[in-house]
Amino acid sequence: MKLTCVVVDDEPLARAYLNRLLLAAGVTVAGEAGDAASALPLVQSTSPDIVFLDIEMPGMNGLDFARQLREQPEINTAVVFVTGYSEHAVDAFSQQATDYLLKPVSNERLLQCLLRIHNQRTTRVDDPDIQRLPVRGLSAILLVPISDIVCITSREKKVFVRMKDGTEHRALQNLTQLEERLMRNKFIRIHGSYVVPTNHITEIMHLGNHDYEVRLSDGRRAPVGRTRINDLKRALGLDTPTRDADI
Numbered sequence: 001m002k003l004t005c006v007v008v009d010d011e012p013l014a015r016a017y018l019n020r021l022l023l024a025a026g027v028t029v030a031g032e033a034g035d036a037a038s039a040l041p042l043v044q045s046t047s048p049d050i051v052f053l054d055i056e057m058p059g060m061n062g063l064d065f066a067r068q069l070r071e072q073p074e075i076n077t078a079v080v081f082v083t084g085y086s087e088h089a090v091d092a093f094s095q096q097a098t099d100y101l102l103k104p105v106s107n108e109r110l111l112q113c114l115l116r117i118h119n120q121r122t123t124r125v126d127d128p129d130i131q132r133l134p135v136r137g138l139s140a141i142l143l144v145p146i147s148d149i150v151c152i153t154s155r156e157k158k159v160f161v162r163m164k165d166g167t168e169h170r171a172l173q174n175l176t177q178l179e180e181r182l183m184r185n186k187f188i189r190i191h192g193s194y195v196v197p198t199n200h201i202t203e204i205m206h207l208g209n210h211d212y213e214v215r216l217s218d219g220r221r222a223p224v225g226r227t228r229i230n231d232l233k234r235a236l237g238l239d240t241p242t243r244d245a246d247i
Helices: 012-024 036-046 062-070 086-094 107-121 175-185 229-235
Strands: 004-008 028-033 050-053 078-083 099-102 132-136 141-145 149-155 158-163 168-171 187-191 194-197 201-208 211-216 221-224
Touching: 004 012, 004 036, 012 028, 012 107, 028 036, 036 050, 036 062, 050 062, 062 078, 078 107, 099 107, 107 175, 149 175, 175 187, 175 194, 187 221, 187 229, 194 221
Parallel strands: 004 028, 004 050, 050 078, 078 099
Antiparallel strands: 132 141, 132 168, 149 158, 149 194, 158 168, 187 194, 201 211, 211 221
16 A cells, blocks of 8 residues: 555554554555654654554653644644553544554554555545445345435444435445545535535534534434534534534
8 A cells, every 4th residue: 555654652662563564564654753742743744644643652642642733734644543542532533533543453453444544545636526326225226316315324233325305225335434435525424323415404503511413404403423513514614613602
């Protein structure tokens, strides 16, 4: 895979182990750092595709470093947290992490992560938007118009595509795959179980206690994850961070 990365971890053995896996996968390691302070100029100078980032480090921790990266719009680098602590996952994804790998990282899990980032990075900017989406029919594969999709949701370990006429179809892909495939068509993940097209959102509602919902064009409502409300506002052209008093 033609990807470049920087590895940030205060443990030399952990850096060496991850470097071996990355090199075996064909990823170029542009540099490594043992702390966040020295990692920032390294990322700025090398512009890697990915930063593999530990969380528990002396000085600035990985979460704060990721937040600092996100405040610099000229840095377009995917952040992948690599840590021994699963309890940081929610905070990690609130910093728009692309992935979250638990130590010791398996080769298979790393390859899944790299493939996802590779596919995102190699999407041509001049590719035409998808016009129709294949879904499951009773005895055939149906091709439904993207413009008629009101909502894509997962429930009971299945993914459903809801159309503006009220019909639902079983999807052929999982929610994450559909999110990535349809992002050029202005679909956005608003919740762990919901992907919606922005042009079918008619209202954002504040429910109190930092909770939000959207109303869709078919009149139904869908929840907005607490860590996703500001991404939603940006997608709708409302670029300021959300406070409860804003809506």
